[in-house]
Amino acid sequence: MQNRRKTGVYGWALAKAGFIVAGPNHPGTTSGDSTPADTPKLWERTHDLSAVIDRLTTDPHWSGAIDKDRIGVVGFSLGGAAAMEITGARANLEAYARYCDSYKKWDCAWYAGRRGYVDDKPVEVDKVDLRKVDRVRFEQSNLDRRIKSAVLVDPGLAQAYDAQSLNEIAIPMNFINLGSGGTIPAAVIASGLAALSPNGSYATIAGADHFSFLPECKQGAAALLKSFGEVDPICDDGNGRSRADVHSELIKLVREALWRSLKERS
Template identity: 50%
Template sequence: MRLLSLLLAAGLLAASSVFAADPVGTRTIELPAPARSATLQMMIWYPTGSAGTPVPPSRDKVFMETPALKDAPIAEGSFPLVLISHGSGGSIGNLDWLAIRLAAAGFIVAGPNHPGTTRGDSTPPDTTKLWQRSADLSDVLTALSADPAWAPHIDRKHVGALGFSLGGHTVMAVAGVRADREAYARYCDEEKTMADCVWFASGKVDLRGTDKHLFEQSNRDPRIRSVVAIDPSVVRAFTSESLRSIDIPVHIINIGRPETIPIAVRSDDIAAEIPGADYQTVDGAVHLSFLAECRPDAPDFLKSIGETDPICEDAPGKPRTRAEIHVQMAAMIEAAFLADFARKE
């Protein structure tokens, strides 16, 4: 938290704290996705200067939602844009806890549901198609930049990307990271109990059968100037050459103590290869602590449907609540983007 402490001391967070109560608008938009020859469902959160209609409670039996104002008009001015990418089997709506905090601090936050790796439609074969997810983020940026309703409000010199788990790989890819197919296959040969490898095995996926050209291509989007990756996956396949070639600020956050972070996402060695990268860990938490807070009866519901992932469990002994973990992580993420966007071009 050294960076956050410095920013607080300098007063750079005083006007845009994650604890601000400024109203936030939200909309759900369908947008073209040329890379998929289809459309994407995207959610966007943004500062708003006037009242709107509160988003009605969802029917989600697991996660709590964070209040926002549906279809409220966007506030006057232009704002930094943060693209956000959910994890495998997740959804963009379940990251509202973070998106709303960032929007209240003066960012526009937008992200798609990635078809084939979203809650309800996720499949092991689709999960190997990493290039589709990074193309989704680029398509979101292209669509918003061309939309007369949004383009005047986007500060195109200050565009960042934020991702969790598989979404962490997605944002690293748009920063310029490339993956090696054989390295990823060898990792799963050796680490069969890691969650991603178990997932592929459940669908009888042969990683060596994935399209090598597409899997290993560059998905760099030069319009993106800053990246925050939380527990990024696929790290064991990142190529050293591509890591050393990254030329934008990168912040990597691992959740948990170093000795408890699974090799599937542990990134201290990865960060060490990226010029100027910032690496931090979050103690008293686990990988799934990044998900939205669970409803009180969610554990019983999950048990009733046979869910085996510990979706609502945080660190053993519960040293902190998930809400407390979220406050810390939102502050770290906001501080990272503020510091990067304050730099002179």
């Protein structure tokens, strides 16, 4: 969520052989095209995800390779928030607004305005009043019952979710935080979410931070990003552990979670 240019990643495990399909871009909340005003509109993201599943499960070139009873979703950051909602989690607007009344970092700092991105260029933007977000849409159910398993890595809007909605999610919800102990920001901490989910699990990856999910940076990338005005430490994991090593552990956790939960349905 804090990263303005990489606002969420998804994948699906939805084939008989277990292949992964990358998620779509979302205008207004995707790399190079992201504004604070569009960020809370998770209903647009879940609609996009369901539309992709619609297409793949009916397209003659793909449908034969897809087991409709074994569709899983993997989401990171804002993508993790959308993945939560498509599994049945519902957000509470007032609870989220109250959280940002006192928390001034990460997602809440983003809503404070000043900068967004359009067509890969920074633009000046106004502050977002969360209480003026479309409450009906923000709090609606975006459940797609075709999803049978979810892996949620540093899910965004972690402070917004209604506890009862999480209590009602029957599928496996595998939460992963990048970091450990007090290093995990309130914006994405998922231990409480896992505890509320009847089939929830929780894991952390020590020596990592939120940006460790992103690809390894090439030489000179940090300086280049700084020259563009990027303020987030996208290339700095800062914990003495290589990003490749973090990726290896994360891939193992995601693979095991999907294999365990989706294989059991075969």
